[in-house]
Amino acid sequence: MKVAITGSTGFVGSRLVQRLRLEAIKVLVLTRNTQRAQKLFPKSAYPNVEIAAYTPTVSGSWQNHIASCEAVVNLAGESISEGRWTTERKQEILNSRKLTTQKIVEAIVSSTTKPKVLINASAVGFYGTSQNATFDENSPPGSDFLAQVCQDWEAQAQKVTDSGVRLVILRFGIVLGMGGALGKMITPFKLFAGGPIGSGEQWFSWIHVDDVVNLILKSLSTSEMAGVYNATVPQPVRMAELCTTMGEVMNRPSWLPVPSFAIEAMLGDGAVVVLEGQKVLPQRTLSSGFKYDYSDLKLALKEILK
DSSP, X not given: OEEEEESTTSHHHHHHHHHHHHTTOEEEEEESOHHHHHHHSOTTTOXXXXXXXXXXXXXXXXXXXXXXXXEEEEOXXXXXXXXXXXXXXXXXXXXXXXXXXXXXXXXXXXOSSOOSEEEEEEEGGGGOOOSSOEEOTTSOOOOSHHHHHHHHHHHHHHGGGGGTOXXXXXXXXXXXXXXXXXXXXXXXXXXXOOOOBTTSOSXXXXXXXXXXXXHHHHHHHOTTOOEEEEESOSSOEEHHHHHHHHXXXXXXXXXXXXXXXXXXXXHGGGGHHHHOOOEEOOHHHHHTTOOOSOOSHHHHHHHHHO
C-alpha cells in the first residue's frame, strides 16, 4: 500500500509517518516545505517515504502524484490556536481546510486509478460549544465560526463519495502528546504556575496522539468503516480535572488559574478554543470495535510526560 499524507510535518502527521515506517507502508509526503520534510524524514531512516512539494490551495502537477496511491490522509490545516482571529486569520483558517480538501478531492476524482479511501480530518468544533449538552456523531452542527469551518471542510470531502471512493471523516478532539495544546500547558506547571484556564468548568474532549494514529490505521485497513467518527476518548473531563491530574503527574501545584480576560487579550475571538468546550462521545468509534491504548487521562499523561 502507498498512502499520500498532507499535514505530514505537523504534530499528528509526523507521528503517523513514523508509524507507517514501522508498518513498512510506502508514504507520499505532500508538503509546502520540502526542506523541513527532508530533515524530519531523512532517506536513510525513512526509505519508504517519498517527498513531493505542493501548494495545497492551488491546482498543479502535484495532484498527479495522487494517482499512484491507494489511500489519502488529509490532515492539512492552519493552527486555530496561534494568534488573534483577525478577519484575515479567519480566512486563512477556513481556506487551509476547505480549499486544500477541494484540491485533494479534485486530484482523486481525476485520477485514472483512484485511491480506495480518503481519510479526512475534521474537529469536534463541528458541534459548537456547551457546558451542558453531550454530543456524538449524530448530533447536529453548531453555529459559531469553528462549526461553520468544519461544515465547509467536511462538505468538500463528501464530494469524493460521488466517485465511489470510501470516505472516513475523523473529528479530532484535543490531541494530547509532546506538542499541540498540552505542550503549551506544560511550561507553566514546570514553573509552579499551573492551573485551570478560565472557569475550569469547560469540557475537555481529548485523545492521546497514539490513539489518533491507531484510529487512522484502522480506518485505512477496515473497508467497513465509512462516514464520521469522533476521535475522542469515551471519558471527557472538565478543564479543572485535567489541570489537577497534570499537577499530580508532574508533582506540581495546580491552583493558579489563568483568568479569562488574559486569554481573551492574547487570542481575541480565538479564546473560544480554550475558554469554551464540548462534551463529545465517540459512539460510532466504539461501535467500530476500536480499542484505545489510553482512555484514562492519568495513564495518558504519565506516558506523555515520562
